[in-house]
Amino acid sequence: MSYSIAEAASRSGLTAHTLRYYERDGLMLAGVDRSASGHRRYTERDLTWIELITRLRATGMPIREVRKYADLVRTGDGNEAERLALLVAHRERVEAQLAEVTAHLRAIDHKIGIYEGKVEQARTSA
Amino acid sequence: MSYSIAEAASRSGLTAHTLRYYERDGLMLAGVDRSASGHRRYTERDLTWIELITRLRATGMPIREVRKYADLVRTGDGNEAERLALLVAHRERVEAQLAEVTAHLRAIDHKIGIYEGKVEQARTSA
DNA sequence: GTCGGACTTGGAGTGCACTCGAAGTCAAGC
DNA sequence: GCTTGACTTCGAGTGCACTCCAAGTCCGAC
Incomplete structure (x- = not known):
């Protein structure tokens, strides 16, 4: 196939x-x-x-x-240890970046919360 | 300042x-x-x-x-709803991508596990 | 046998987000 | 008053990862 x-x-x-x-x-x-x-x-x-x-x-x-x-x-041949090291290094970079992005996302969420408050307030006072 | x-x-x-x-x-x-x-x-x-x-x-x-x-x-002025929509759309894209990256990372982790087994085996049989 | 469509190659072009260079200005220190 | 270093502008250059194009080949269907 x-x-x-x-x-x-x-x-x-x-x-x-x-x-x-x-x-x-x-x-x-x-x-x-x-x-x-x-x-x-x-x-x-x-x-x-x-x-x-x-x-x-x-x-x-x-x-x-x-x-x-x-x-x-x-x-x-026998370079599995090298491949492993490459993948592990990559995983660590990815995990670090996931953590960073998640932290940024939380801050953006906070901003979103503020806007939600404002928009809601505008709606009810209208 | x-x-x-x-x-x-x-x-x-x-x-x-x-x-x-x-x-x-x-x-x-x-x-x-x-x-x-x-x-x-x-x-x-x-x-x-x-x-x-x-x-x-x-x-x-x-x-x-x-x-x-x-x-x-x-x-x-009063475009808070529009700003909110933009941020919310962004948040959703980011969350989707976090999920995707996490899923890929799990698959890569699986691969890493396999290599760890191989490298360990090579070490002990040497 | 000829047409359409999927494929081939090499090389050029694109979009994004910087990143750098050249030439010049300005203020402070010696 | 001259040097040094941080700044200014404008425009060009870079690196990455595709993405596309032109010209050509090949195969199956009609």
């Missing part, structure tokens, strides 16, 4: 453009298979990999670092 | 470049005061405002929309 780039795009939520761009940029583990006519054929493994790098991207990992991770996985 | 652009930068965590850029781009409520020599003088009110827009930016609000909000506040 394999998928055309359009199918891979719809399954991954990325665009075909982005899939080609990722491949060109070294984010895939290997060149994607080709049909006799030269069209890309995505395997389940490709899609699983794309799902992972989509998660990394969606949590703010730069393309550069996703590539570094892909390089490690591609090398394939 | 007022502050030079360098002081405002260090108090806000932005750079002087960014402060000028924000002003140019219509993010400030009014032109910042100037000294006799034409240097900017930031008031406490300016800094309070900068703190708010920094929170909006840090939670992912585009410059464009911060400007829209600033425009509303600048107009100043």
Whole structure:
């Protein structure tokens, strides 16, 4: 079972453009298979990999670092500790940012509360 | 009490470049005061405002929309309901994104768990 | 056999948010 | 009165991550 780039795009939520761009940029583990006519054929493994790098991207990992991770996985032998370190460092950054965003959000919520009071007051005194 | 652009930068965590850029781009409520020599003088009110827009930016609000909000506040009269709507819409986007990032993070954590197992296994069998 | 549509490539273009550079002004200290 | 350093403006440059375009190929359907 394999998928055309359009199918891979719809399954991954990325665009075909982005899939080609990722491949060109070294984010895939290997060149994607080709049909006799030269069209890309995505395997389940490709899609699983794309799902992972989509998660990394969606949590703010730069393309550069996703590539570094892909390089490690591609090398394939005993660099699991290195991969682990990269992912753990990423997790810590993401957690820190979640905390920061949450704190900002609380402050914005406070502001919203003030406006709600004002708007309500305007409504009842009208 | 007022502050030079360098002081405002260090108090806000932005750079002087960014402060000028924000002003140019219509993010400030009014032109910042100037000294006799034409240097900017930031008031406490300016800094309070900068703190708010920094929170909006840090939670992912585009410059464009911060400007829209600033425009509303600048107009100043009875558009509180509109400001409220803008902030509430933003809050909902941020909350949705927090949930999404958290979900991705959990999946990445799962991956980390797998690597931890592998690395531990490699360590003990060595 | 020709048409439409999905694909290919390489390279250029876009949008966002800064970030920097050049050239000039100004006040204070030596 | 000259240097130093912080400021000014305007406009150009940067980095990131796509996003799009042009020109071409290929395949299945009519």
